[in-house]
Amino acid sequence: MDFINVIITFWPKLLHGLGLTLLLTGLSAVLAGAISLPLAVFRTTAGPWAQFPMRLYISFMRGTPLLGQLFLIYYGSGQFRAELQSIGLWSFFRDPFNCAVLAFTLNSTAYQIEILRGGLMGVPAGQIEAARAIGMSKLQAYARVILPHTYRIAQPALGNEIILLMKGSAVASVITIFDLMGETKTVFAKTFDFSIYLWAALIYLAVTTLFVRGWRYLEKRLNPHLAGHAPAEAAKPAMGTR
């Protein structure tokens, strides 16, 4: 088989894998996004002792391999099978997809908390004081002044985080999930045709590129007041690996 025939024969498999990769990434990114917001607010407002457990959590998640975290949840839950069965959670942990979403969510939460913290701290103090001075409650100030600013500041970094998460999600293939990486491996095992890896690489690159484009468009739409100015330094490409 050659470069072209491989993709003609196996595109349905890769498409299915791509769908799963996007589902894994999207679900985890959104869940982590929802969890990290209150935690980031806590991270910027609570005292050092109250923050200690969270800092430990963030450090652990960022200092250990995602693969290790995935194994810890997927295989590690087996050690507590009896306990998990008694509270009815075993069926959740038995499914590799659930474990992958849980691991990626926990991991991404740690990164997103730190990104949002940067955003929260970047909101000019005068704006918050102004909001309070005209009689907004704390909640109103967050909803109308602080958070919109925070997300504007954090948006490029959040985009990088989602790309890193998508690249990281390839490890899900190790626990028998047939995401893009997993499907690619099965096709290679069947055909021993190296070009399937190149196709997978092209697909990952295409998705990343499209995402970066879309995210930048969103950035422009969210910052209409910056239109016409020199573009803020183009969102730096993802700096890191998982």
Next chain:
Amino acid sequence: MLELFAFGDTGWGDELLKGFGVTVALAVVTLPIGILLGFLIAMASMSKNSTLHWFGIGYTTVFRGIPELLTLFTVYNGAALLLNRLAKFANPEAGFVELSPFVAGVVSLSLVFGAFSAEVLRGAFQALDKGQVEAGLAVGMTRIDVFRRVKLPQVWRFALPGLGNLWVNLIKDTALVSIISLDDLMRMTQVAVGFTKKPFTFFLAACLAYWAICALSEVVAARLETRANRGVRRA
């Protein structure tokens, strides 16, 4: 519980320590190769020659855009196919040649590290003060002198925080090599789990070990940064 981690025939301490050694060796061997590669790629992408320039840009885009795991499999399987074709070509009776997982790990991690460090180094070179280069040339230094005595010491300073992050990422990425069955820490942990049926205990221990290296690395990186910045006046 601790007896699980005992050394000798009764526990898994020595096996895990061996795996830990392989993990560290993998990262330590990859680091200089990856930095050298990153340096060359950074040079290429800053080159005025447009072929080199686009090669550099293309390289960093590709290797930063695809999952590390895919790079690893591409190198491991692809290089094995290539080696076998070469072996068959040289000697039609040759048996099946297998690429050592350690070599495949070093090669693919270096390719990835090279791509990321190229971006860090490019940023560092671009942060250099142009006036200093001109001053160097003006006092009669050759281009090589300027490079060695003015640019390099400062590039190191600018690039250090970025390289420190990449090193931590590299350590975490080495865990992927367990998937192509190199006996690193993650793989030895899996072996231990297979025997003891204590997955949580062992994977937690492995994670703690990675965490320890990463935490230690951050301390060392902070020290190096302080040292590299010792001549800088603070506002």
